Amino acid sequence: MSKLTTRTRLPMLFLLLVLAIAAGAVTTLIYRHVHAGDEDKPATLTCETPSNTIRTGDSQMKYNVQKSDDEWKSELTEEQFRIARQGGTERAFTGVYYDHKEDGVYRCVCCNIPLFDSKTKYESGSGWPSFFKPADSSNIETLEDNSLGMRRIEARCKNCGAHLGHVFPDGPEPTGLRYCVNSASLNFQPRSEEAPSSSSGSDTSVTRNE
Ligand SMILES: [Zn+2]
Numbered sequence: 001m002s003k004l005t006t007r008t009r010l011p012m013l014f015l016l017l018v019l020a021i022a023a024g025a026v027t028t029l030i031y032r033h034v035h036a037g038d039e040d041k042p043a044t045l046t047c048e049t050p051s052n053t054i055r056t057g058d059s060q061m062k063y064n065v066q067k068s069d070d071e072w073k074s075e076l077t078e079e080q081f082r083i084a085r086q087g088g089t090e091r092a093f094t095g096v097y098y099d100h101k102e103d104g105v106y107r108c109v110c111c112n113i114p115l116f117d118s119k120t121k122y123e124s125g126s127g128w129p130s131f132f133k134p135a136d137s138s139n140i141e142t143l144e145d146n147s148l149g150m151r152r153i154e155a156r157c158k159n160c161g162a163h164l165g166h167v168f169p170d171g172p173e174p175t176g177l178r179y180c181v182n183s184a185s186l187n188f189q190p191r192s193e194e195a196p197s198s199s200s201g202s203d204t205s206v207t208r209n210e
Helices: 002-048 069-075 078-085
Strands: 104-108 114-117 140-145 152-157 163-168 178-181 186-190
Touching: 069 078, 078 163, 114 178, 140 163
Parallel strands: none
Antiparallel strands: 104 114, 104 186, 140 152, 152 163, 163 178
């Protein structure tokens, strides 16, 4: 009898072992499936993120002028906010300055620092104000922009991070550069009105990190 019992128990133990392994495998598969689902979610969101989020929070922290979106909205028109603060682009031949030929300085629409001089403005035929160099290169920064499936060089105001436009290597001499700028990011000041009083830096919300 005892022999028969052992013979019966061994297959039973084997069967239990197989069931345990199978249960473990199923648990692992379920875990992996759930885990994979979690990983998919951020990837999908990233793909759906609008291109204007190239302007993310921490990259804005380095600028001297720091303002909330609500503050910018209260100071800018809807079009200026969309372009200068959200990296948008105005339609060609629609901006107020693409065919503007007065003598003076083009300042940042957000923080008022001088960005371009009318002496460096030229007719590029693009439909956007075009300059072959900045008024002061230390007032403009350039960043690689890979949005919209293109590799371009973005130009921003170095003081407040306002999106200005893009820089292309097809400009006239002496620089060979074309600063293709949105009118909405600029504020023209005629030369005659240029006052010696410096308003830059008087903004109380200016935060200096350096
Ligand atoms: Zn600015």
